[in-house]
Amino acid sequence: MSKIFDNLLSTKSLHSKDPIDRYIFDHSLRYTPEQFELLEDIKNLPEKIQPWLGSTDEAQFFQLLIRLMNGKRAIEIGTFTGYTSLAIALALPSDGELITCDITDEYIRQDIWIKAGIRNKINLQIRPALETLKDLLKTYGSNSFDFIFIDGDKENYLQYYELSLELIHSNGLIAIDNTLWNGRVLNENDISIETITIRQMNELVKNDNRIDISFLRLGDGTTLYFTFVFLRIIIQKCFSSVHISPNRNQLQYSFIRTNSDRIVERFKRRTTSDIFQIHIHYDTSVKKLLNDEQRLIKEAVEAATKFWSKAIRPKYKLNNRIRLARQCPSRKMFIVENDYSVHYCSEKCLDETHCGDIIVPYEHLQQCHVCNKDRKCERIGTNGSGVNAEFILYVSALDTNRCEPIDTLATASFCQLEPEQDRPIAGNINVCPWRLRGDRIWRDFDRLVSTIKHEILHTLVFSSGLFAFFRDSNGEPFTERDPATRWPKAYDEKLQVYTPSDKVLKQIVRKNWKIRGGLMNKIILMLVTPKVQAIVREHFSCSTLEGAELENQGSIGTALTHWEKRLFEHEIMTGTYTQESVISNLTLALLEDSGWYDVSYEYGKPLLWGRNLGCDFVKTSCKQWIDSKLEKKQSPYPFCISSSKPNLSKRICDYTYDKVVMCNLIEYPTAVPLEYQV
Template structure:
């Protein structure tokens, strides 16, 4: 059986695109269904997903097995609360075959005939003995090596069967998981079964701080099986039959090609092709998101492997959407992806379950339609893109410290379409000019600010909200917790020990916050909370840290609404020095002055 596989890859600090089989989407298997349908209307209701685990899952340790099943269940629960389908009364899946497959249809009674033997499988996952959900199956020469009778039957109260396996399969070095659909509804062509294969090496290496990443990965893979795959587009309700077989298949009415004539690169303006989902709801959501009324649709990925191209949102313009080709920081299943579900014609969606995608929001047509060079060159602050190597700042929601992923390799072969090296654009951390590029191919080599993970035993990253990043008596005095947020620092961090003074060029730090009395309050390690009366106010820090010495810095208060929302008191100028520093009273200062004078005359 031919399928198209889709996968999500992530690697820190280097990221690569998916690499896997890409087969003809026209060769699909069709399950047998009995619809719940009256003569006048169909029955739409929340999708019911049945989970079937391959025996490879049972080979995991008890802890890992529990973790995987919890992740799968959480992902299932999300979709069962988010998408509706035309429900079916019962369904029956085609088995897979070793060798060729034939179908016999005797007055609606379907039997599958396999060249060698019948497999009760979907992709890499095989159903346990007694899972009676498959059509009858026989072998071409009449002698099957094993009895298939225990697998013959139908399943009720289910609209989609999800098979789960954890096998090496086609797992590349940096692949977390991959997925595909298996059987389709014989009339609507909606997927009614599929599988997700978790890559064992990646799952075994999972750290505590990666749970949200893995949940997003599972959801990402299920979306491929449900709807977001080039093998599905021709079956969308608005698809026109003139499918063009190109590296990214063009399906008029669903995915189309457009040429940008003003794509700015180092050599000037050149023509550049982009591919876009142009279905009605997707187009409107893209226009609303960017505030660009002339946008033709939502751009899809044009780079990476065959399972990445055309089956993910373009990372340059949808960086933190869950369906971008690589996962780097936020993984939002946004209104855009839910709109794709609706435009297929197979689903109704609950937009209240959409997650916020801040990337590019309201930035207009220049951001959505033009190269990132146009954006970086024409603005003093190129955010969310960046031009200085290693530069750090706070993320837009202040929940993370983010770093510029600009790199300057010794030997860089940069494609013409993505070479943005105009004079003096890119600099190193000392301000020197460099020839560089963004770290990720699928982001069109545009450099941007992102959360970074540290390859360390502690499994830390740059999220302020992850308590596992916490370490005490560090010179930055940072706090990592669910209520911690990112703040800019004035003048870096100074550490003095005896006669030695060192300044660390830290631009940002994570500190505890609380919103009370209509004001923002901030604290660092071993201190009380201090109020922020106005944006730009300093919280002065001066502390002695064992074995380190005296640490001094100044935390810059952001606008209160950045963290506390709209319920903030008006800014109030405050002349008193606020913070955690050594205070000496006037009387004590006079006493010390007297002692100094006395010692001088003695």
Template sequence: MKGPTSYSFYILILSLVLASTVTSHYHECPHDKLPTKKFLIRTHLEGSTDKATKNVGGDDGFNQPIRINIHYNFSIFGVLTEDKQEQVKTIMGQVKENLESILTVRRTPSPLRLRRACDGDNPFILTGPTEPCFNRCSNNSAICSFFPVPSDHLQRCVECNGDRSNCVEAYSDGPGLEDTDLALYVYGVSLFCGASTIAYASSCQLEDQYDRPIAGIINFCPSNIDDDEEVFQVAKHEIFHVLGFSSSLYPWYRDENGNPRTRRDANGNPPTDANGDYVADESTVKMVNLTDWQTRFGPTNKTVTQLVTPKVVEVGRRHFNCNTLEGVQLEDQGGGGTAGSHWEKRLLNYEAMTGVISQNIAFSNFSYALLEDSGWYKVDYSNASILVWGRGDGCGYTAGSCGGYIDTKKRQNQPIAPFCNFFNDEFNPQNLSCNIDRTAVAFCNLVDNYYYYLDVSIPPEYQYFNSGANFNSSAFRLPFYGGIVHTADFCPFYFDLPFRQALEGICRKGIPLTDSNEAAETYGPRSRCVDHSGKWQITNGSNTYTAQYSAGCYEYQCSNSVVTIMIFGQSYTCSRAGQVIQVDQTADGVRYRGGIVCPSCVEICYDDFENCPEAAELYGEFASPAPPTDSVGSLLPMVGLLFVAIFASFAVNY
């Protein structure tokens, strides 16, 4: 057995390799690393009524698009270059336009002014028009404690200098922000930035009539800003945390009538836990005991946290085809930066608001429903994207482990998708296939986690396998066999290829898997992944060899439910799903021989209702799904974790 020094050296080398290869393609979301629960201050706005539980209706309805006011402050520390400042401004303008087209709100009165901090030992005490500072008003104009804002955006401040009978106005009202429902303050400093963090965001103040967030910060980490599309995706994900997808905001949610979903005390505050953090009632967030969580040792119990608000439940029941669904599970791993403030990856996988997602994502009805269930917004669901993962998989899928799901499917002689049980080497992955929505060539991420844990096995509740497609119960280190992404409860699934500098295998925007393009691939906005029936034979002059890969990205189209795949301009029309069509064609002097496995219309054209009626039947709640695109302005947001961060959390948490 290797000693500690060998392990440390291995992990160091592994981390350096990973950092040099995938940093630009994954983002660590550090949401809630800031102590936001302490920062959330309720602000009284002039023109608002004093009745915090007032019903909605009349002129107070959701009839106006949200107005987002973006204020940039790149002067502190001067870290962000001018080019990157312009890049961030352009992308934030796109995100603002996108969100303003999706959300409507009860508009705030103008001008919007925020509360100012009081000086003293407790930086979380803020003043307002009716609450003076016992000592002095702070001359440090900041929100979320750390981030400076213009003094012009703040309310008046009265200070008492230790004598409540002799208080004076130290600061008068600033002009405030006109025509603003959400003030977003944008920074570019290294504070709280991890090695793979592109940006992070947090709500800072809520209006006190309905508790909707009216101010938040988003900080872009200077050393990690690169690809425009990636930054856009991350920014939109992070702002969704500001808007409402945050464990710190659940206790403040309202029902459809504008009444608090969680009981309030005389001051209008929710109850607190032993740490002084606000907690939501079970009408919003509920602990549930799953009683049939299958492991390789047999069934056990597992307690999970579910969001049980009405619209989320409605979307979940329809998506999973489970009429008894009581809630949708929130992430329970990944530490404070991930747990509780994202969807459970095992269930929703590449939904944009899960904690670990790669290049191809869906901002789906689940996250839109969450925002609507906050009681603060109405949402245009036609902007949502189709989520293929988990669609129609039933109540057993939502209430049990992936191990139990795989065992059930195997007993029924059915495919185990979206999961897999092929043991792989993540540094040299074999038997590649397509991911579940065919947006990328992928590998089964079932690996030996031995080194990542420093000889500490995967927790027993996440050990699912005594055997698989290429191993059995005699296999060495079974306690370490599991998926590489721990936020997916160590469930193995077909995952976008790791360790790639230029996004090989990402069909809509990447490049061929090999320099020689041995799979005869075509990449672009009209390409998706198709499986091969076996390894292809490639003949180049007098040299014939077997291709390394068994799937590729190709242009496709559907017409009257018929799928056609194009390879180097040659059309291959499928007569049925699962049909193997032989390919034998020559391009640029290279001969390609092999077979492709036809996907069904709904597998590859799930967002083309006109040409694939089966997709319209399955995803009928979508009014007008968007066609594939490579335009940044209409791309769906992504968030993911760098594998280095995953490995580090293994060592810390287990």
């Protein structure tokens, strides 16, 4: 075999004259018949390009690493004959994928790939690798690959490196070839663009705190980079969810209301032994996922719904099946006198009724209710069989436009209410499928369950579209209703939601709010229902606190539908996931204050952020809090401060003394709004 490598450069490890090296190679390297055939074929190539072949010991080492890490998806930049491609593909599982890039297929032995039975695993891209990598980011998203091997044109190594850091997932591995460059990196007189670039690359990775590094004298120098789990989380945007409320044309009641004596029959006070019956319906989009992705979603959804079915119970039990109302093609709808629970469509019903992002199955629907132009109303068709539960959770995995922000993991929406107490009885959670395909952080089961719990709460209670339907402890609406329709009187056209009473949602003005540029009047919105108010006053030790502040940043799907991140950092119902979240008594209190649920507070966990820090913390800006602490030479806890170039390797104990943390402040490329500057 050694004669095959007679023309290879002296720094290639396989050409070493050292007897120890030869002994290692003779007692470790293994070749399949296809690999041996490809190596023999190297002799037929022009002599000047034979050294382009990657070292076979390097390729075998990659196989070992890929198998150890259970790698499934890989990228190779620079294919040449396809020898390393063959080795990588052989190490991948049957459903694995290697995307290999080159600008020509002149020397690639695809026939040997076919003979080895791995051609179906290889996606060959014949075009500039930078184009391929950028397209992979669009197609698969960040953090999508297990292993990346860079062995292409040297002048683009720095760009390949940065794009690879975007594509590789946490705990992924990047290997770069030719980092010794035949010894030329040591030759100060060599100022070729290739040599200069490799020197720059070696200096860059040495000082890059985003990675672990191992520089091996393997082949022509192989540098391995291993990404930190926690660091990849910090570098990425925080994970977020998006909640969309149905507008008034989409929001409907779903039961036919008859008279008051029938209400008593259909709604009975629950016993404490009852559990909340949530029916899970998986959309066809979930069934189209890979088997392990389906399993992941289903196990997480079932774990999350099991938690909520025990932690809360609707105050009134439904005694008949849920059948959702059919949607109408226009805004024009009719309400029959003394039958407020049913909206009649003008002329016809839509062929399809949606709940969030999915089409509701026919068997879950009521018959069609219509009125003609003469206002003659009738019911057409038959009712579906319905669902014997108290809430229907529709779960989908659709790549919708609301999944486009790179930090969005899932979206949620409630869709219909029952008419007696206005409680939501159906909702949709959509898991953004590219996250399942690409991000191993997203595959963290506990984090996925936490995200699903969060989304379920959006469908049950935490929605700006539901606040106007909250009821007091006696079952009476907090918000004034239109006597003709029973819907809340006021509607916010901008937010597309009914406007709640100030007994639920209240606007507060904080005067003399300190920012970098001076002082301002800060307008905030707070949930001020009784239990919520009591919980936050006790938590912050601030007896004058009006309520719990809502998030005011982000899109319509984040603002006003989450707790304020500044004050409730790791509560499950903040808008972004940045550390281990908890379901606190604050969120459980909101469920109780809606008037729809009885709550078991033993399921709540302590919220540590901001605890007992007083009114100065909860009623003033970050800048005022930090400045006042620094003036007294005190810690600005729970916030941290850092230099313009923080040392990400410096870690300290957190405030609970049970975990190690770091100050991960980052410098934004553009100025943040003045009110958030410290």
